[in-house]
Amino acid sequence: MPNHIHMIVVIGNYTGGDGTPPLQSDVGALKSYTTRKHGKKLWQHSFHDHIIRDQADYLKIWNYIETNPAKWQTDCFYVE
Numbered sequence: 001m002p003n004h005i006h007m008i009v010v011i012g013n014y015t016g017g018d019g020t021p022p023l024q025s026d027v028g029a030l031k032s033y034t035t036r037k038h039g040k041k042l043w044q045h046s047f048h049d050h051i052i053r054d055q056a057d058y059l060k061i062w063n064y065i066e067t068n069p070a071k072w073q074t075d076c077f078y079v080e
Contacts, residue, residue: 002072003075003077006065006068008058008062008065009023009026011023011026023049027047
């Protein structure tokens with residue numbers, strides 16, 4: 001989709017000590033880097049996260065991400 005992104009993020013052993021959850025820190029770093037690189041704000045304030053608990057959940061999420069671009073023409077922001 002040209003107007004948003006979906007990611008599956010794998011977090012290994014987290015050894016940070018600042019109290020910030022690792023996903024929040026990683027997404028924040030990605031947002032900061034791309035904003036600096038592009039020169040303007042690109043991201044919404046927050047994000048929706050979901051913990052994948054098992055293989056069935058993973059496959060459901062993966063399928064959603066894989067098929068999501070086919071829905072672009074029905075998106076409210078689509079302009080031909």
